[in-house]
């Protein structure tokens with residue numbers, strides 16, 4: 404019997420992997436294919452259902468991604484999401500145009516009538532929207548099943564043809580009952596049984612790594628962060644002594660971080676690893692001198708990392724494989740996960756140089772989200788305090804200092820960041836807030852301190868709550884915590900005379916500043 408499969412057709416949305424993941428959470432196997440995939444190929448897979456993703460384009464413009472119209476006549480259920488919903492309406496005779504009011508963020512959606520898609524969903528339900536265009540008129544044969552004050556067509560259905568579409572994104576957690584809606588599509592509309600189970604990820608990965616590596620040598624890029632720690636422990640279980648972990652101190656780490664990582668993973672630490680710490684501060688500062696453009700900075704850091712790994716590999720001799728703790732969000736934001744646009748080149752994906760002197764890069768966590776990586780970490784017996792640490796980006800403070808990077812600026816942001824982290828921990832907020840840090844805006848402004856005029860830098864404080872780091876909300880930190888932090892920073896950190904709190908969510912901002 405064929406394995407029950409739902410196919411996600413990728414039109415360039417940012418959340419495609421989330422859609423696949425929600426389907427997998429229903430115990431239904433799911434794969435993502437580009438919209439450029441031939442209809443015959445899709446038909447041959449005999450999917451139980453097809454989901455069209457969102458995407459940045461406008462369906463009514465020429466050259467926007469489209470698909471063979473026959474897909475709607477196969478009798479296979481189709482769910483269109485955002486761009487996907489607009490495409491379905493556009494192709495089947497509805498009208499899509501620029502919306503008079505664009506919707507962004509959480510919006511209350513009113514369900515107008517019962518539908519297989521909305522079983523067990525409240526009549527008024529908070530959904531997450533992100534669109535500039537809208538469906539002005541549904542296609543003939545479709546019934547409008549939900550709306551919002553600014554969006555007359557928030558969801559439609561054609562029961563007979565098993566076609567469904569939502570302007571909002573059910574796959575993101577901000578859509579309160581989105582999981583239910585996707586489960587409704589998968590079970591009620593596609594008629595899936597939900598008998599597929601994800602095999603034990605850890606076990607399968609260890610087996611696959613052993614097969615690939617054989618008796619070769621492996622270098623693991625270890626930052627001490629969650630992802631590479633999980634990758635390193637996984638690798639060490641798989642190939643033992645054939646593994647060497649290399650930790651690079653590029654001078655863009657948080658205060659005292661180099662020593663802390665060494666204490667855990669080094670010779671006196673808890674793991675029996677071949678561990679090398681490379682102090683590469685000077686060469687990174689030299690390469691970054693005077694560079695302001697964020698993507699240029701990311702690429703320089705990405706390349707320099709690799710050059711350091713290559714040099715270390717040469718010293719060890721005969722190293723074929725480089726392991727990185729890359730996870731899915733790194734891939735999608737770098738714009739290489741399918742049809743999505745480049746938001747920022749993560750140093751370990753889009754920031755990699757063209758030529759890398761290893762036979763192969765192994766990335767065992769590449770398809771997982773952060774919370775899934777954490778689950779794998781726990782399964783591997785890594786202690787809670789390591790598994791639940793907040794993430795820290797590979798390019799480090801290099802992308803938290805807007806504009807050019809200097810050793811003085813690094814010190815400012817390190818000191819401010821240490822104060823912010825200390826105050827957050829003291830207030831007992833470190834478990835609730837998923838990522839928090841200080842950044843150095845490149846802005847200088849006038850202040851007055853001790854009756855003297857100052858013309859100094861502004862620090863921005865950031866704290867966000869999120870589960871998957873694909874979307875995030877600015878955390879509501881009590882004012883007294885922000886106040887205490889502010890006065891400590893301006894008093895204790897030289898050349899800072901102003902502190903701001905970033906209230907923006909993601910989107911429209913991102914978590915990091917560059």
Ligand SMILES: Nc1ncnc2c1ncn2[C@@H]1O[C@H](COP(=O)(O)OP(=O)(O)OP(=O)(O)O)[C@@H](O)[C@H]1O
Nearest residue numbers: 624625626628629630631651727728794795796797
């Ligand atoms: N300072 C570093 N030294 C060596 N490798 C690094 C360093 N920083 C990042 N890397 C490599 O780049 C990968 C991606 O970095 P990233 O910050 O996303 O992951 P992480 O540090 O492992 O986990 P976390 O997201 O929790 O910080 C890491 O998994 C690691 O392989």
Ligand SMILES: O=c1[nH]c(=O)c2[nH+]cn([C@@H]3O[C@H](COP(=O)(O)O)[C@@H](O)[C@H]3O)c2[nH]1
Nearest residue numbers: 748749750794795796797798872913914915
């Ligand atoms: O290893 C990394 N290399 C990078 O180049 C990078 N850029 C962002 N991040 C982390 O990814 C998450 C999402 O960040 P953004 O909202 O800023 O894209 C957040 O957790 C960021 O800290 C990175 N991690």
Ligand SMILES: NC(=O)CC[C@H](N)C(=O)O
Nearest residue numbers: 457458485486534535536
């Ligand atoms: N998120 C999306 O899929 C956006 C679809 C389309 N570009 C719009 O703005 O309406």
Ligand SMILES: [Mg+2]
Nearest residue numbers: 628795796797
């Ligand atoms: Mg990190």
